[in-house]
Amino acid sequence: MSALPLVAIGLLLLATGLIGFYGLRISRTTSDFFVASRTVRPVWNASAISGEYLSAGTFLGLSGLVLLSGAEAFWFPVGYAAGYLLVLLFVAGPLRRSGAYTIPDFVHARLDSVVARRVTSVLVLVIGWLYVVPQLHGAALVITSVAPVPPWVGSVGIAVVVSAVVAAGGMRSITFVQAFQFWVKLTALALPLVFVLMALGGAFEPGGATVTFDPAAVFPHDAGPGGLDAYATVSLLLALLLGTTGLPHVLVRFYTSPDGGSARRTTVVVLVMISVFYMVSSTLGLVARVVAPDLAEPGVADTVVLTLPTRLVPGIGGELLAALVVAGAFAAFLGTSSGLVVALAGVVSQDLFGGTVRSFRWSAVACTLIPLAFALVTIPQGLVTSVGTVFVFAASALSPVILLGVWWRRLTARGAVAGMVVGSVLCATALLASSALVAAGYGTGPAGEAVDGVPGVVRALLAQPAAWTIPLATATVVVVSLRDRHGPPLRTDRFLRRLHVPELRRR
Amino acid sequence: MPDVPAGAPSSGTSTATAGRPEEPDDAAAPYTRGLVRAQLRLGLACVVSFLAVVALLTVTMSAVPALDAVVVLGVPLPWLVHAYGFYPVILAFAVVFAVTAARNERRYRALAEGSGGPDEGGGS
Numbered sequence: 001m002s003a004l005p006l007v008a009i010g011l012l013l014l015a016t017g018l019i020g021f022y023g024l025r026i027s028r029t030t031s032d033f034f035v036a037s038r039t040v041r042p043v044w045n046a047s048a049i050s051g052e053y054l055s056a057g058t059f060l061g062l063s064g065l066v067l068l069s070g071a072e073a074f075w076f077p078v079g080y081a082a083g084y085l086l087v088l089l090f091v092a093g094p095l096r097r098s099g100a101y102t103i104p105d106f107v108h109a110r111l112d113s114v115v116a117r118r119v120t121s122v123l124v125l126v127i128g129w130l131y132v133v134p135q136l137h138g139a140a141l142v143i144t145s146v147a148p149v150p151p152w153v154g155s156v157g158i159a160v161v162v163s164a165v166v167a168a169g170g171m172r173s174i175t176f177v178q179a180f181q182f183w184v185k186l187t188a189l190a191l192p193l194v195f196v197l198m199a200l201g202g203a204f205e206p207g208g209a210t211v212t213f214d215p216a217a218v219f220p221h222d223a224g225p226g227g228l229d230a231y232a233t234v235s236l237l238l239a240l241l242l243g244t245t246g247l248p249h250v251l252v253r254f255y256t257s258p259d260g261g262s263a264r265r266t267t268v269v270v271l272v273m274i275s276v277f278y279m280v281s282s283t284l285g286l287v288a289r290v291v292a293p294d295l296a297e298p299g300v301a302d303t304v305v306l307t308l309p310t311r312l313v314p315g316i317g318g319e320l321l322a323a324l325v326v327a328g329a330f331a332a333f334l335g336t337s338s339g340l341v342v343a344l345a346g347v348v349s350q351d352l353f354g355g356t357v358r359s360f361r362w363s364a365v366a367c368t369l370i371p372l373a374f375a376l377v378t379i380p381q382g383l384v385t386s387v388g389t390v391f392v393f394a395a396s397a398l399s400p401v402i403l404l405g406v407w408w409r410r411l412t413a414r415g416a417v418a419g420m421v422v423g424s425v426l427c428a429t430a431l432l433a434s435s436a437l438v439a440a441g442y443g444t445g446p447a448g449e450a451v452d453g454v455p456g457v458v459r460a461l462l463a464q465p466a467a468w469t470i471p472l473a474t475a476t477v478v479v480v481s482l483r484d485r486h487g488p489p490l491r492t493d494r495f496l497r498r499l500h501v502p503e504l505r506r507r
Numbered sequence: 508m509p510d511v512p513a514g515a516p517s518s519g520t521s522t523a524t525a526g527r528p529e530e531p532d533d534a535a536a537p538y539t540r541g542l543v544r545a546q547l548r549l550g551l552a553c554v555v556s557f558l559a560v561v562a563l564l565t566v567t568m569s570a571v572p573a574l575d576a577v578v579v580l581g582v583p584l585p586w587l588v589h590a591y592g593f594y595p596v597i598l599a600f601a602v603v604f605a606v607t608a609a610r611n612e613r614r615y616r617a618l619a620e621g622s623g624g625p626d627e628g629g630g631s
Contacts, residue, residue: 071589078593085557085597089550089604215578225568225585226575233565261609268601275594282590286582407547500543502612 004319005146008327012184013161016334019180020165020173042262046269048175049253051182051331052339053080053274055131056138058281059185059332061383064301066285067292068382070223073285075233076384077278079240081271083391087244087251088267093260094406094499095251101355102347103251103398110405112489113413119420121351123397124248126424127390128344129371131247134386135333136375138302141383142329145303155375158330162337163368166345167361174342175256181335182273188328189280192309192321196287199312218289232464236388239466243391246398249339252346259503284308302383305329341367389431396427396469400477408478409496412488415481423473430465437462535619542615549607557600564592 058077065073100106103124108117136155143154165177221227244250257263288295288304291311295304306329309321345364346355353359380386400423401416437459461468481488489495568574568585577584 071586074589078589078597081594081597082557082561085601086554088601089553093608213581215581215583216575218581219583219586221572221575221583224575224583225565225589226570226572228565228569237561261612264605264608268598268605271598271601275598279591279594286586286590290581407543496543497539500546501539502616 002319002323004323005326008323009146009330012327012330012334015180016161016165016177019176020168022173022176042257042266042269044175044179045253045256045266046273047179047182048256049178049250049266049270050273050277051178051180051185051335052249052253053084053270053336054182054185054277054332055336055387056135056329056332057384057387058278059189059329060138060142060302060305061134061385061387062278062281063285063288063305064303065382065384066282067288067296067304068298068301070220070227070289071225072223072227072229072233073384074282075236076240076388077282079237079388079391080244081275081278082237083240083242083244084267084271084274086241088264088271090403091245091251091406092254092263092267096254096257096263097260097499097501097503098495099498101252102343102350103248103402104347104351106251107401107405107416110489110492110495111411111413111416112491113417116413116416116420118351119417120398120401121347123420123424124347125344125367127246127394127398128248128340128367129374130393131249131387131390132337132340132368132371133375133378134380134383134390135337136372137378137380137386138329138383139333140375141302141380142306142326145306146326152376155372158333158337159368159372162334162341163365165334166338166341166364166368174338178335178339181331184331185328185335186273186277186280188324188331189277189284189305192305192313192325193280193284193287195313195317195321196284196308200287200290213290218293219286229460231460231467235464235467236392238470239392239395239464240388242395242399242403242466242470244394245402246394247391248343248347249336251402252343253339261502298382299380337368392431392464392466392469393424393427395466396473397424400470400474404474404477406499409492410481410488411477411492412481412484412486414484414486415477415479418480419473419477422476423469426472427465427469430462430469434459434462434465538615538618542611545611546608549604549611553600553604557596560596561593564588564596568592 058080062073062077065076095106098106098109100109104117104121107120108114136158139154139158140151141154143149143157144151147153166174254263254266257266284305288308292304292308295301295307306322306325309325310318312318313321341364344367345360348363348367349355349359353363397420400419401411404411405416568588571585574584574588579587
């Protein structure tokens with residue numbers, strides 16, 4: 001154990017605090033607090049969005065899953081990036097023009113219904129909390145691998161820092177903090193990758209001896225794209241594609257762009273940034289398969305990125321790189337958690353307390369404590385897959401209503417509420433049933449056949465429910481809306497015009 | 508009442524024009540409908556063609572056994588396609604969409620301004 005990783009975490013926290021409080025000095029109004037006064041430039045905003053989107057799941061979990069289960073892990077980052085593409089195609093510009101602060105605000109304004117707003121708020125909170133939990137688990141995992149302390153220290157530490165920064169500075173502080181954290185994350189993976197690849201090329205060996213391995217053994221056909229499970233892949237991709245649209249912290253960001261056009265441009269820049277990051281992270285996963293096959297165990301695999309530098313780069317260099325990776329991992333936990341807490345605190349304080357700055361601060365603390373309690377009593381699963389589960393839920397519960405709200409004028413409040421309830425209940429039931437089956441020891445046979453009387457097809461449908469929950473939720477919204485005798489709200493046309501008509505040019 | 512910027516709904520009201528009389532904008536209405544339809548068509552066309560390209564890439568990398576024999580820097584080609592091949596496709600579609608959507612809006616502005624003033628946009 002060296003002290004370097006702890007120093008790195010300390011420096012990161014110090015920088016985060018300084019930047020956060022610098023933001024506080026210029027954060028004075030409610031609008032500053034919730035949407036950074038809508039004046040954030042595309043590149044800053046894109047860095048902040050990327051800093052928020054790239055969570056523990058892709059920073060640590062992606063390489064771990066590539067090591068553990070092979071090429072199917074690549075579907076996660078591909079799906080996350082494609083999900084952002086869908087956000088760009090269907091909601092980025094219109095949602096920016098809606099003028100709402102949060103997803104419940106948007107649903108309320110679009111459908112003129114307090115009930116629909118409340119249901120949306122509950123789902124947003126559930127999704128947000130589910131998403132914070134893996135970040136806290138990741139912090140626990142990393143802290144135990146760098147220091148002789150119990151795992152809860154990591155989770156509690158992150159929770160304290162996040163609630164402090166968010167409560168102190170609101171959205172404007174967080175925008176600066178997250179932009180900074182994105183660049184920390186990218187550097188913390190890209191720089192070690194360069195050195196690791198040099199090491200593989202023999203740069204640190206006397207005589208330039210290179211690593212030799214058998215590609216067919218390290219990258220077997222069955223663990224590669226050739227071993228594709230069609231249903232599971234399609235269902236997962238559908239969830240990841242549509243899930244991003246239903247994430248609370250992603251949408252609130254569009255309100256920080258000055259206008260619809262800049263919201264679109266910002267999203268394109270975000271796609272470039274996260275794609276580069278995913279490619280770097282995927283490369284580390286490929287390297288891990290070559291040099292660290294011994295770490296391919298559940299629970300251990302997620303730490304592979306932390307061990308690669310010291311394994312391959314000799315001396316102090318390797319230790320410095322490892323410390324950098326630890327700092328990057330903490331930037332990932334902080335960036336994602338603080339973005340989520342900003343979004344959730346906005347929802348809670350507006351729904352319950354009329355949206356004052358003071359209530360926002362208390363809400364931020366409350367919205368951190370709840371997932372922390374949950375993280376402390378649950379056992380960490382694989383980081384990528386637990387983040388993926390959140391996407392499945394968001395895609396089933398919220399995405400259909402948001403998409404139809406932007407593009408379909410016949411949507412009614414009853415239809416939206418029915419769809420959200422059906423989607424979230426079906427999805428939650430399927431996921432809980434699936435984990436109950438796994439916990440009860442109903443394993444999968446080598447060919448995916450029925451074991452202990454549960455047919456394989458049922459297990460597949462429960463494990464990846466998106467392919468049937470999303471269509472059912474969408475059908476519910478449409479059918480109930482069409483049969484609703486009240487019809488859509490009177491102001492629908494006006495509101496939709498506002499979403500789609502470009503802003504006046506400032507002359 | 509928080510001091511929200513003009514155009515943001517506060518809890519309870521739902522239009523941008525609270526306290527302003529309704530301005531008739533019949534002249535621009537057909538252009539507005541056209542714009543919404545054009546943007547939706549564009550989005551759907553992008554998503555359908557994107558999914559087609561993804562399906563094509565996926566089938567190619569998973570169902571062509573000959574590719575397994577092609578090894579670049581120690582990694583079989585299908586793995587490389589899966590790890591890096593999808594992002595350029597996503598970015599290409601994003602850029603095409605952003606450029607075309609902006610062009611649709613410019614065209615709408617030209618038509619609407621020619622017909623008697625555009626409708627209120629978002630409050631900025």
